[in-house]
Amino acid sequence: MKLRRVRDGAALAVEIAVGDAWVNAGRALSAARPALAESDIALWARDTVxxxxxxDDVRARAEEAARGLAPEADGARTVALPFAPLSFRDFMLYEAHAIGAARGFVRMSMPALWPIVRGYERVLGAPFPLLKPHRLWYRQPIYYMGNHLAFAGDGEDIAIPRYATALDYELELGLVLQSGLFNADPEEAEAAIGGFVVVNDFSARNVQREEMASGFGPQKSKHFRNGLSGVVVSADEIVPRWQSLRGTVRINGALVAETSTAGPRWSLGEMLAHASRCEQLYPGELFATGTLPGGSGIESGRLLDAGDAIEIAIEGIGRVRNSISREGQERP
Incomplete structure (x- = not known):
């Protein structure tokens, strides 16, 4: 099931995809048989999570009913974020990205070291040892806490921070919890996933390196803005094949990267179980896998500048498109 949330004036409403059209979830739930409680319909019709x-049977009945209803007519409503994340934890599941990004940082920021790294890798055919992730990465899933209040939707402009001279995109698979977790095992944790989205974890690379070296992790390099797809896809459609999804990056319409979700160090269940260790997790919290291998400009050498239009996509889920601007840095 694919869902989105739209705004019509001050009201928010969930819509269900029927082919290329959309049907109001409240209408579909009201048309479902047997009849559902009005209080449940009111909640599910406005709250995607x-x-x-x-x-499962309620969602199936609503989807079936939606197929028999006329789609929503074009009008004044606009697509909003599919949900408002309660928090944002961004993991790093892919060793290939970690090494590729480290290689890019050397190329960009340490030109004296770059020939040594490049020569070592050409001769030995293996990653330069210092490019590999910290030893903790191999023992447990690692993540940072992002800014859950800074998400931009599909089509929104992204303002380049005044301090950013190397703005980057990062293509990531995101997921939202539909039930809480505490000290969960991986199987229980995976079952708590409600749906999947596409996340663009924008990064100011010129300030990230020193922030990471501080030992406190990313701060201003990450917290200014993130992108979130307008569509969320239910877990039952994605979990069975989550490690075989194709991802793409396009800048100004040109394909600059093609990658996939294959090859994570940890499973989604292991990732979430670790996050729930002695910590209560709640429905509506957002998680991301970290950047897919090759899914960032620090790896490809193509960073972003004002005037660029960036589109990242993951098959079966959707895409998020944003225009890059130097506008919007004044205080509201």
Whole structure:
């Protein structure tokens, strides 16, 4: 099931995809048989995460009813974020990205070391040892806490921070919880996933290196803005094949990267179980896998500048498109 959330005036409403059209979830739930409680319909019709957490048979009946209803007519409503994340934890599941990004940092920031790294890798055919992730990465899933209040939707402009001279994109698979977790095992944790989205973890690379070296992790290099797809896809469609999804990056319409979700160090269940260790997790919290291998400009050498239009996509889920600007840095 594919869902989105739209705004019509001050009201927010969930919509269900029927082919290329959209049907109001409240209408579909009201048309479902047997009849559902009005209070449940009201909740599920406005809250995407609650709808993802509804019983499977309810969602199936609503989707079936939606197929028999006329799609929503074009009007004044606009697509909003599919949900408002309660928090944002961004993991790093892919060793290939970690090494590729480290290689890019050397090429960009340490030109004296770059010939040594390049020569070592050409001769031995293996990554330069210092490019590999920290030893903790091999023992447990690692993540940083991002800014859950800074998400931009599909089509929104992204303002380059005044301090950023190397703005980057990062193509990531995101997921939202539909039920809570505490000290979960991987199987229980995977079952708590409600749906999947596409996340663009924008990064100011010129300030990231020193922030990481501080030992406190990313701060201003990450917290200014992120992108989130307008569509969320239910977990049952994605979990069975989450390690075989194709990802693409296009800048100004040109394909600059093609990657996939294959080859993570940890499973989604292991990732979430680790996050829940002695910590209560709640429905609506957002998680990301970290950048897919080759899914960032620090790896390809193609960073972003004002005037660029960036589109990242993951098959079966959707895409998020943003225009890059130097506008919007004044205080509201």
């Amino acid at each position: 609650a709808f993802l957490g509804a019983p």
